[in-house]
Amino acid sequence: MAGKFTLLAVWTLALVNAECKHGSKFPSDFLLGASTAAYQIEGGWNADGKGQSMWDWYLHQQPDLVSDHTNGDVAADSYHLYKQDVALLKEMGAKSYRFSLSWTRILPNGTADYINPYGIIYYNNLINELLANDIVPFVTIYHWDLPIGFSNQGGWLTDEIVDKYADYARVVFAAFGDRVKHWITVNEPNIHCTFAYGYGLQPPLVKSPATGYYDCGRNLLLAHAKAYHIYNKEFRVLQRGKIGITVDHDWPMAASDSIDDIDATEDYQAFHLGQYLDPIFRGDYPHRMVDRVAAASLRQGYNSSRLRSFTEEQKDFIKGTTDFVGINHYSSNYVYRNASVVGMYEVPSFDDDAGYATFTNPSWPESASPSMAAYAPGFYDLLLYIKEAYGNPELYITENGFSETLSEDLYDDLKVDYLRTYLDALLDAKAAGSNVQGYFFWSLLDTFEWTFGYEIRFGLHQVDIDDPARPRTPRKSALVYKEIIRSGVIDYNYNPDPYLRTKVKINCTYNNICNK
Template structure:
């Protein structure tokens, strides 16, 4: 065994093992159980165990009570084939009308917190401050009040991908002024709800958002700009996040006493061998994923290896300058330090490698800049989504990496989940096992010093999974019957398992509840 310091701790080791390919030494990130059996560890009383959703994915009521159009409303009506099953978010789980039931579900679970997002166009129908919709404010006020009445902490996301259509038509996140409008929206939301909401997330998953919009063009506005738009979008989202942070810091923090962060998608990369190329590929993967956003906030600028790799690829492709526009000194100072906590959305791990097959891209692209390939171990338990396989040690190693690389920031796991197929019904045993395994990894990380302060399972109820639609992937702790106009919610086995974990503060892998026989849940 050899220690690899880039993994951030001696507890994450490289273990030589023959897997997948004969005679190839692959690596596993494993947990050193230096602190005993995790099954007897307990979550601290102040650790937030909850669930997460987002507005467009579950609310419905797409034009109810004066709500304006988001890019998803507009494009899915105009081009319904964007979504594989031709569904959309017009009704979804109908949480706009069934929010009381959703809060009741959280209470049934015993959840301590609920992460949800506010729809920008439900508050500002055209995205600007020209008109503030009182019905939108009333809806979120009722939701927040119900949560607080049941001692459920609201963790509120300002932007979860539902950009007002007017801004998309003006360049969207390729236009830096969109961040100015975002700041104006944030100010109104802080002002209206900040006396009750103390945890704010500015932006959800900027990397995936920018990638699907501009690298691959599969999410609205369906614009492909490989290796260019992806970085510009990310840059502008960082500036928008910083703007919202400073608005809160200067205008609201003293009186409201809340915290502001952002949520980043983060897989854990494992070197496919102990070759120098593969070990460097791991470092590059981390630089291009969490580093692209966390380094400017916690270290003052983009990671050096990210800057150098994009510059080198740009020169090779005949560009006169790097495709990654640098921050000015003023912008660096503006972004630096703008997170009271970091939200991490983690679903899976993967192996990374670098060889001649992934070198020398002749046209700009994100993959060409990274010059690395990925794959997964087929023995890892498979979800309904091909790339989402269970490998819980990856979450432990990620938390250790964040601890050691960024001076142990406060972290919330703001998304972690395992999609099942509709055919798997209520007995979602694989999801229940995934939930327990990843929570065990969180306990292990906390025992080894991680400043992880909460965990939010994705998701509370089944929702629209963006371009995959309503029917293919079922992430919910609660099943939603989309063939029933009343959108009946029914607890799955994973919900009962999570309830027991929240109640006991411990993880019991032998607990085997019957979702068809439990009478404590109001399945309506």
């Protein structure tokens, strides 16, 4: 194993020290951009008639949920400073911007019986500002900010939430679909269900690892499919857009050549990527996942599997419901299964059902986020796996990034290395036939990172959250990314100094024009 680690470390270093090793360029129509999400940057939590999401409510009631006791009440204040955000994208030369809609900014009560005109105005203004600057909007409909009323009624554990989400999706298609041509139904259902309804560490703090995790994922898939069919039947002919889903996936590698470790790695694929893409592309959950949960449930005295199966009608309803796949990818893992895994997890739980454990290589550059270490070859392998496993779908990397602490200030060199090596791996995968059409770095700005608050920073641009004006300052990574977008190539020798370069300075108020 030590020998394998040595080879992997050498491979990583070789990528970091490469100098445009393959000489390929990004095609002129390849979408290079950045991502954010509504609760993480908008602020304006109760402005202009916005209702409360479950994140608003829980963080007001239990501020200790966040390690630094911050919340998204103001965040980067993009509700008022959206023109600054667009100006930053324009300065970088970004071709696209992925952002999410706040459900309760548009539907304050969650339901479609009252549509908040100010929420519609805000997103119309943002979309129009992007288009005026030749930036393609990629819009995520749901990025975890469920209306508090629905959360109190059971949220994603109730079958009724599917129709409530569908009503919301119909409203946003009608309001923005004449200009938005790329829709993402749901962001990271696996992460959302794991932490919100499995471990109970994020709102709504439901700890239900035996059944809640699975019921949440099931309903999110059905909600995704219902939104797809609504778009297909009611909007596609006139609006001529595309609709997909974003799933998260770290790349798994067997820790050894043992049958147990190889088998565990295949189970990792099934319980992560397969849980959401197999129903869409193949019509049902992966057999490996179904069999493991059923066997564990019977051992534990259940009369049936804790993983509710889809009806034949539901299988047909879900299958084929995507025009593209969004992938959020940050790191890779070694996967193993041996005697030490027995008793590692709560019983019953989805972790125990899967029955494997993971670790990262200690030689990989570590980010400030737990278990997120840089290993670009895993990104390459993931893209080719999706190509082979799912028929090479149209693919967008909707999140990829590296977190550091505020102490790195503007010299985020580890993030720069990460950006370059991962884009290099993407170009190699594209040359090998992957149908990847775009890449969005996470994130454009320092965002409120959920229960980590602002202790970790992913932003290409630093946001001073202690200053009421929320000034944005480009980090070195923003300048490097700008050059990659401009030239279409990855130049490892380009070494800008963010303190010596002219900074992007923008003066803007909500209703005025921003001037650089």
